[in-house]
Amino acid sequence: MALKTARMTEELELFGCIQCGKCTGGCPVARKTTLNIRDLIYHMMVDSDMDLDTHAELWDCTACFTCVERCPKDVQPAELIIALRGELVEGGRIPETIGTALMSIFRQGNPSSMARQDRDLWAEGMEASLEQAKQAAQDGCDLLYFVGCIPAYDNRVQPVARALMRVFESAGLDVGALGTDETCCGNEVRRMGEVGLFEMLVEENGEMLRNVGADQIVTTSPHCFNTFKNEYGLPDTEILHYTQLLAHLLEEGDLTFGGSLASEEGEKKVVTYHDPCFLGKQNQVYDEPRAIIKAIPGVELVEMDRSRERSLCCEGGGGRMWVEGTNLEERIAFQRVQEAADTGADILAVACPFCLLTLEDAVKVQGLDEQLRVMDIMELVDQVLEEDVPDASDQE
Amino acid sequence: MEQEPRIGVYICHCGVNIAATVEVEEVAAAAADLPGVVVSRDYTYMCSDPGQALIKEDIRAYGLNRVVVASCSPRMHEPTFRAASEQAGVNPYQVEMANIREQCSWVHKDKRQATEKANLLVASAVAKAVHLEALGDREVDVTPGALVIGGGIAGMAAALDVADTGLQAYLVEKADHLGGRVADLNRTFPTLESVSELLPPLIERVQNHPNITVFLNSEVAQVNGYVGNFEVSVTGAADGEAGELEEGTIKVGSIVVATGYDVFDPDRLPEFGYSDYPNVITSLEMEERLMEGDLTVNGRTPERVAFIQCVGSRDKQLGNPHCSRVCCMYTAKQSRLVREMLPDAEVTVFYIDVRTFGKGGEEFYDDARSKGVRYRRGNVSEIYRKPGEPERVILVAEDTLLGQPIDFEADLVVLAVGMEARESTSKISQLLKLPRSADGFFLEAHPKLRPVDTAMAGVFLAGCCQGPKDIPDTVAQAKAAASSALIPLIRGSVPVESATAVVSEELCAGCGMCVEVCPYEAPALDQLWRVSRINPVLCEGCGACAATCPSSAIRMQHFTAEQVLAQVDALISS
Numbered sequence: 001m002a003l004k005t006a007r008m009t010e011e012l013e014l015f016g017c018i019q020c021g022k023c024t025g026g027c028p029v030a031r032k033t034t035l036n037i038r039d040l041i042y043h044m045m046v047d048s049d050m051d052l053d054t055h056a057e058l059w060d061c062t063a064c065f066t067c068v069e070r071c072p073k074d075v076q077p078a079e080l081i082i083a084l085r086g087e088l089v090e091g092g093r094i095p096e097t098i099g100t101a102l103m104s105i106f107r108q109g110n111p112s113s114m115a116r117q118d119r120d121l122w123a124e125g126m127e128a129s130l131e132q133a134k135q136a137a138q139d140g141c142d143l144l145y146f147v148g149c150i151p152a153y154d155n156r157v158q159p160v161a162r163a164l165m166r167v168f169e170s171a172g173l174d175v176g177a178l179g180t181d182e183t184c185c186g187n188e189v190r191r192m193g194e195v196g197l198f199e200m201l202v203e204e205n206g207e208m209l210r211n212v213g214a215d216q217i218v219t220t221s222p223h224c225f226n227t228f229k230n231e232y233g234l235p236d237t238e239i240l241h242y243t244q245l246l247a248h249l250l251e252e253g254d255l256t257f258g259g260s261l262a263s264e265e266g267e268k269k270v271v272t273y274h275d276p277c278f279l280g281k282q283n284q285v286y287d288e289p290r291a292i293i294k295a296i297p298g299v300e301l302v303e304m305d306r307s308r309e310r311s312l313c314c315e316g317g318g319g320r321m322w323v324e325g326t327n328l329e330e331r332i333a334f335q336r337v338q339e340a341a342d343t344g345a346d347i348l349a350v351a352c353p354f355c356l357l358t359l360e361d362a363v364k365v366q367g368l369d370e371q372l373r374v375m376d377i378m379e380l381v382d383q384v385l386e387e388d389v390p391d392a393s394d395q396e
Numbered sequence: 397m398e399q400e401p402r403i404g405v406y407i408c409h410c411g412v413n414i415a416a417t418v419e420v421e422e423v424a425a426a427a428a429d430l431p432g433v434v435v436s437r438d439y440t441y442m443c444s445d446p447g448q449a450l451i452k453e454d455i456r457a458y459g460l461n462r463v464v465v466a467s468c469s470p471r472m473h474e475p476t477f478r479a480a481s482e483q484a485g486v487n488p489y490q491v492e493m494a495n496i497r498e499q500c501s502w503v504h505k506d507k508r509q510a511t512e513k514a515n516l517l518v519a520s521a522v523a524k525a526v527h528l529e530a531l532g533d534r535e536v537d538v539t540p541g542a543l544v545i546g547g548g549i550a551g552m553a554a555a556l557d558v559a560d561t562g563l564q565a566y567l568v569e570k571a572d573h574l575g576g577r578v579a580d581l582n583r584t585f586p587t588l589e590s591v592s593e594l595l596p597p598l599i600e601r602v603q604n605h606p607n608i609t610v611f612l613n614s615e616v617a618q619v620n621g622y623v624g625n626f627e628v629s630v631t632g633a634a635d636g637e638a639g640e641l642e643e644g645t646i647k648v649g650s651i652v653v654a655t656g657y658d659v660f661d662p663d664r665l666p667e668f669g670y671s672d673y674p675n676v677i678t679s680l681e682m683e684e685r686l687m688e689g690d691l692t693v694n695g696r697t698p699e700r701v702a703f704i705q706c707v708g709s710r711d712k713q714l715g716n717p718h719c720s721r722v723c724c725m726y727t728a729k730q731s732r733l734v735r736e737m738l739p740d741a742e743v744t745v746f747y748i749d750v751r752t753f754g755k756g757g758e759e760f761y762d763d764a765r766s767k768g769v770r771y772r773r774g775n776v777s778e779i780y781r782k783p784g785e786p787e788r789v790i791l792v793a794e795d796t797l798l799g800q801p802i803d804f805e806a807d808l809v810v811l812a813v814g815m816e817a818r819e820s821t822s823k824i825s826q827l828l829k830l831p832r833s834a835d836g837f838f839l840e841a842h843p844k845l846r847p848v849d850t851a852m853a854g855v856f857l858a859g860c861c862q863g864p865k866d867i868p869d870t871v872a873q874a875k876a877a878a879s880s881a882l883i884p885l886i887r888g889s890v891p892v893e894s895a896t897a898v899v900s901e902e903l904c905a906g907c908g909m910c911v912e913v914c915p916y917e918a919p920a921l922d923q924l925w926r927v928s929r930i931n932p933v934l935c936e937g938c939g940a941c942a943a944t945c946p947s948s949a950i951r952m953q954h955f956t957a958e959q960v961l962a963q964v965d966a967l968i969s970s
Contacts (some may be wrong), residue, residue, distance in 0.1 A: 026777030
């Protein structure tokens, strides 16, 4: 499949590139596959055609956007990958698993081939709270909770959503939720190159969100947060990741923690935090997650050397949850959990459903599960929530 | 008595700049029928010598007393056409321009409509020309001294040239010593001359010069006046060795701005971990280490030294789109000195492009490589600590010539930090009303023909406050600025614009509104007669007072109500 390069090169303003190599240099997957974004840009500039069939590595990109952050010339290298994937989607030449995920989003509103009517299953044990939230959304609420596909359906992530609901109650917030009407935000859809489907989701979700008319939308996932904030065009709504909301509640004294994670002997739990790309690098939310962790009694926060702007990617973004890429053996997550373990931490805290799944998997494969647990910040918070919430069923 | 207007109209093609979009012959023909027009022509380049000769010949042949040129912006060539007309006997204030390039041909595509617009603009200019009055030349006396702001190498070089003519120079320096940034350097490129041999004799000459007054720990707080006669308040100076100060005020005829630059703060690129790792240092810190002759880091002699170029330069995301022009050369210098000090160390420079353009620059780069410095193309994206060996860091990069991502281990990393406009630039810019270019540095009046002049008459630029430079360029520019600053001082008087506002005292009610609106403090109320008087020397001719005056007592010469309304009438009557 040959692509005429001229139009795309001009549209993406690739001629601004000076071939400095900061993009490929900083690219987490360039070290393990043949993906070389700087080289792709060069070929786009100097060749009139590009044979897309010879570039299977295009599906290796995690859309972490480190290349975009580092580019001194404001070229958006990752957008070229998205555009080239778009050509492949258009031509029907996509990995089968990507196709399945996209089809499932189109039909069921989620990438996991789960039924739309099962989207409320996450709220097991707190059905009354969810029903109340759904009613609130219909009546019009100030704060809307967007659960997201993975927290709604994935057994491992569902407790995160439930913990968040308990925080809303503990802080006395009237929160709304969309229930089974909630549909995939499309953040990964755009990054997999399916522009048409993404635009459809933006239109339909956008209408639904505008109808609720909430002042604030809070998301479990940094991925939903990113697309709502930067790509949906919702200027009248403040889009928050849950870490921002919680940090604010703590600062205002609307949320307080009791109990402690320390052992009976008073030994503190050592926690290190992994910055999700879509929260940190792409949206500069670095301090709020740390503020929450530091506020949890009985916890000591230690930092990995590569944190904040230098955080490693877990390799779960950009559609990589549904496609393995060209190098199965080496996973960046392996390196990442090793770095976490090297800090001496007991817990590797995350704030993203994808990071939770990829890093926990890596801990198991690397045999680190005896010493290191991967937990979402919400799971830590859940253990020290002040109030007794009636349907707190999934606490271990 | 007013003469009967005899107007010559000249339509410029500006090559194809105007002629491709505007039917110039048609515009010239239409202008011939306008009231007062005696002759109307079009020509390829009116600003060329033959173009100017055309105007002069017509003035003599037809007895013209007004000239209208339809061409580019008056900012470009009004002085040209005023001078040409004056040589043939037409008063320069009876020359009018119609801008049919920037305001017409360059911004329109449709030839028909552009031609019609050009016709209107020319008719409007002709209508004004009918009413133009001859105005006389004005000159004012000059205070024979210069102020130099900044005591770095640029400021010192400029002050010395001024003072060596026998005139007084005042040098105001913020710090408690002279020498500026050069004092922080070890050796200079490409000669490897030691700064300790270069700078102290210069400082000594400045300090002991009978015609230079140095104010240390001092800053310019306020500047009033105009070319030839500035009044400058200096803070901190009054309690210093203020020999000739009157209440902290200096009077000078011209000003040289030599305020230098800021060094880029690498913490703005957190991915380099500058504040986290003691072995990641800036090039200025490297100068200090080279001066001390100690490269030990983390308690050991480095075996692998890496230099990273373009840190904070050529970076749009940081708002520094410019090249800092010195980093390639000082990196060649430092890397070579490291090779000489540590012959066993591997020294690598990561670069995007090598720009060693100055005299002797390329040869110096050749020398560095022949001494064994390795140049690798590809800039570093990130630095992190080597796991298991915390004294070392890993540079994450791509060698773009190999097309391979690399993890490069180093014991010492030098960030080649670039130059930025000084933080104080905005303050000085407000004090002196100096415009700045997009990169934040002060803007010169013309990049090629007036490189040390500014938009403000009598204010000149020297050194890195205008943009990044090495020492030779800085000193060359400082000497140029001094020479330009000396022109009004030596001439003894300066011409001033005659298009000023005048008050009709019979009409003036003495309300004082003109005093309030004037940004130049030109009008003042005469308390005895209760009328406003405008100091023509201070008046910049902006017209704010004339527009404000409720009793229409102020007349803005060269932009009178009569002239402007005639212009408007011509535009809307067709």
